[in-house]
Amino acid sequence: xxxxxxxxxxxxYLPYPVRIEQIVTETEDGNLKTFRLVFLNPExxxxxxxxxxxxxxxxIAGKGEIPIGIASSPTERGFxxxxxxxxxxxxxxxxxxxxxxxxxxxxxxGNCYPWxxxxxxxxxxxxxxxxFTTLRSSLVYLLDPQNRSRFKxxxxxxxxxxxxxxxxxxxxxxWEKRDDLQMHVTVDATDDPDWKHHTGFVPTIVKKVxxxxxxxxxxxxxxxxxxxxxxxxxxxxxxxxxxxxLSLEMRMKCGxxxxxxxxxxxxxxxxxxxxxxxxxxxxxxxxx
Amino acid sequence: xTAYRVYSKEEWTSAVKALExxxxxxxxxxxGDFHLFGLxxxxxxxDFDFQNTHLSPKSIVxxxxxxxxxxxxxxxxxxxxxxxxxxxxxxPRAIVGIRPCDALAFQRVRVNFDTPRYRDPWWxxxxxxxxFVGLGCNAPEAxxxxxxxxxxxxxxxxxxxxxxxxxxxxxxxxLTSKGDGLLKKALGGMEADGTLxxxxxSLALKVTEAMPAVVPVDGLKDKSVLELFEAPFWEDVAFGxxxxxxxxxxxxxxxxxxxxxxxxxxxxxxxRNWDSxxxxxxxxxxxxxxxxxxxxxxxxxxxxxxxxxxxxxxNEGVQCSGCGRCVRSCPANIDIRQVAxxxxxx
Numbered sequence: 199x200x201x202x203x204x205x206x207x208x209x210x211y212l213p214y215p216v217r218i219e220q221i222v223t224e225t226e227d228g229n230l231k232t233f234r235l236v237f238l239n240p241e242x243x244x245x246x247x248x249x250x251x252x253x254x255x256x257x258i259a260g261k262g263e264i265p266i267g268i269a270s271s272p273t274e275r276g277f278x279x280x281x282x283x284x285x286x287x288x289x290x291x292x293x294x295x296x297x298x299x300x301x302x303x304x305x306x307x308g309n310c311y312p313w314x315x316x317x318x319x320x321x322x323x324x325x326x327x328x329x330f331t332t333l334r335s336s337l338v339y340l341l342d343p344q345n346r347s348r349f350k351x352x353x354x355x356x357x358x359x360x361x362x363x364x365x366x367x368x369x370x371x372x373w374e375k376r377d378d379l380q381m382h383v384t385v386d387a388t389d390d391p392d393w394k395h396h397t398g399f400v401p402t403i404v405k406k407v408x409x410x411x412x413x414x415x416x417x418x419x420x421x422x423x424x425x426x427x428x429x430x431x432x433x434x435x436x437x438x439x440x441x442x443x444l445s446l447e448m449r450m451k452c453g454x455x456x457x458x459x460x461x462x463x464x465x466x467x468x469x470x471x472x473x474x475x476x477x478x479x480x481x482x483x484x485x486x
Numbered sequence: 487x488t489a490y491r492v493y494s495k496e497e498w499t500s501a502v503k504a505l506e507x508x509x510x511x512x513x514x515x516x517x518g519d520f521h522l523f524g525l526x527x528x529x530x531x532x533d534f535d536f537q538n539t540h541l542s543p544k545s546i547v548x549x550x551x552x553x554x555x556x557x558x559x560x561x562x563x564x565x566x567x568x569x570x571x572x573x574x575x576x577x578p579r580a581i582v583g584i585r586p587c588d589a590l591a592f593q594r595v596r597v598n599f600d601t602p603r604y605r606d607p608w609w610x611x612x613x614x615x616x617x618f619v620g621l622g623c624n625a626p627e628a629x630x631x632x633x634x635x636x637x638x639x640x641x642x643x644x645x646x647x648x649x650x651x652x653x654x655x656x657x658x659x660x661l662t663s664k665g666d667g668l669l670k671k672a673l674g675g676m677e678a679d680g681t682l683x684x685x686x687x688s689l690a691l692k693v694t695e696a697m698p699a700v701v702p703v704d705g706l707k708d709k710s711v712l713e714l715f716e717a718p719f720w721e722d723v724a725f726g727x728x729x730x731x732x733x734x735x736x737x738x739x740x741x742x743x744x745x746x747x748x749x750x751x752x753x754x755x756x757x758r759n760w761d762s763x764x765x766x767x768x769x770x771x772x773x774x775x776x777x778x779x780x781x782x783x784x785x786x787x788x789x790x791x792x793x794x795x796x797x798x799x800x801n802e803g804v805q806c807s808g809c810g811r812c813v814r815s816c817p818a819n820i821d822i823r824q825v826a827x828x829x830x831x832x
Binding site: 208209210211212213215257258259260261262263283285286289299300301302422447448449451452454455456457458459460461462463464469481482483485486 | 554555557559566567568569571598599601603604605606607711712715741742743744745746747749754756761763768769770771772773775777778783787790791794795796798799
């Protein structure tokens with residue numbers, strides 16, 4: 199093979215072409231949509247082997263790229279899904295695209311949640327707002343019949359501002375009915391008299407429903423205020439910082455640890471993260 | 487045995503000219519008040535009588551702006567919206583007259599682009615196709631501090647050939663097979679005898695010993711990153727900074743970049759451009775949050791990256807080659823040597 203061809207194949211900047219198969223509007227404000235993407239070339243799907251917690255760069259020719267957590271699980275074959283908040287140039291354009299349109303995906307990028315460390319332990323999943331994406335991936339992965347027996351109790355606390363701002367509502371209600379996980383859905387407030395679930399902020403619910411930890415791992419993903427207020431609650435419950443994992447967000451371009459902008463100290467969030475333990479974060483400069 | 491060749495200065499000029507049929511040859515050329523690297527084929531006259539070039543030759547391996555991919559946005563085109571690699575030139579090139587600090591800088595940058603997990607195909611291909619012919623420094627500038635950061639005025643790190651300016655002639659020391667190959671393609675010159683080699687060695691020793699006082703960086707590795715981050719001096723260091731980005735632009739070891747799409751009509755390019763940690767947009771989130779929203783945080787990032795984070799991550803020295811360009815050109819007189827001293831003595 200010529201040098202040029204080899205370089206092209208190994209190019210970590212080159213997105214795989216994909217087609218948008220399905221678009222679902224998730225929230226009542228219309229700002230969050232889930233895009234189901236299918237690889238145009240089956241070889242690319244083979245190459246795109248990922249684990250829950252990783253992310254990818256969504257690429258739109260003419261607009262640019264955005265780093266987004268993978269919301270589908272590797273146990274769901276044949277597609278990838280991404281839930282995207284409408285914020286800037288690329289996401290606004292993506293929100294206006296249609297099923298059948300062609301775009302690109304580059305990845306998988308970053309590390310994943312610590313799946314080896316979670317084996318034979320209770321898994322506590324704590325999510326807030328639209329940061330539930332890679333947690334959804336994790337939950338689907340955990341509940342897969344092939345995987346479920348490798349983990350002990352699965353406890354989920356997921357909250358949003360209001361019922362209409364919850365992601366993946368159909369799945370949430372199905373998970374609530376199952377007996378192989380404890381699902382706790384909460385909203386900050388609601389005027390719906392029929393609301394059967396929790397009301398209150400995520401840290402409060404965590405304090406109420408999560409048992410103290412001898413052998414548990416917590417995965418936490420949410421807005422900064424939720425992360426800040428959940429930390430002391432987990433500490434009180436006896437979670438050592440080595441067993442609390444957070445997924446961070448940063449402005450990114452390359453996604454492979456080269457362009458220089460997403461560092462916290464000597465760690466690149468895109469390549470060394472986005473998942474860090476609380477113990478790691480305590481040794482890193484508080485610049486995120 | 488190390489091979490040496492000697493050229494009279496006229497011979498060397500024609501030797502360099504002869505390289506043109508094998509390489510794109512970049513040489514120092516006079517440009518106004520300064521020297522810059524220019525392409526010999528563009529009719530530029532090499533001028534080896536300079537202290538250091540105003541800009542380092544980093545753009546020869548890593549262009550300030552470069553097309554990554556191209557694409558069509560024409561709905562009629564079956565390949566519309568699919569990115570294809572833009573045509574690129576990786577033909578052999580030679581940088582003749584690069585100073586040892588700038589050659590060392592490429593080595594320090596390499597760990598960022600050529601990693602066990604990912605390789606930047608363009609940086610690596612251009613780097614690998616480049617032959618580095620260094621020119622030792624007989625007269626380092628007052629702002630030079632290469633000897634403090636692992637280099638030296640006659641350092642051979644990252645070079646394929648090292649030239650010694652012996653007044654009326656150049657002595658060329660062959661350092662790699664790549665360098666040997668280049669000198670074989672250059673015309674003229676003759677094998678050098680031991681007297682010249684000894685003359686060159688004593689010149690190198692004399693100049694190296696006369697280098698200005700050493701900037702201390704020896705204590706940085708063992709310092710706590712959090713203590714350095716919270717150090718009381720950052721406000722003072724950043725006080726005069728206007729976040730102009732001149733330091734990062736001139737720095738041969740600064741590698742940060744941005745990626746942008748540009749469209750004209752129904753076709754477009756994905757382009758990468760040098761970027762700078764001095765600019766607020768560098769780290770601005772879509773949400774409006776900015777982890778380095780203030781200039782103190784940005785100035786701290788620049789020095790912490792160069793003198794601590796890089797050292798901790800790669801254990802290959804600091805991310806600085808001591809060229810002194812940032813010291814010379816900073817409009818607010820911020821001096822990395824003083825900052826290194828503050829950090830080292832915290």
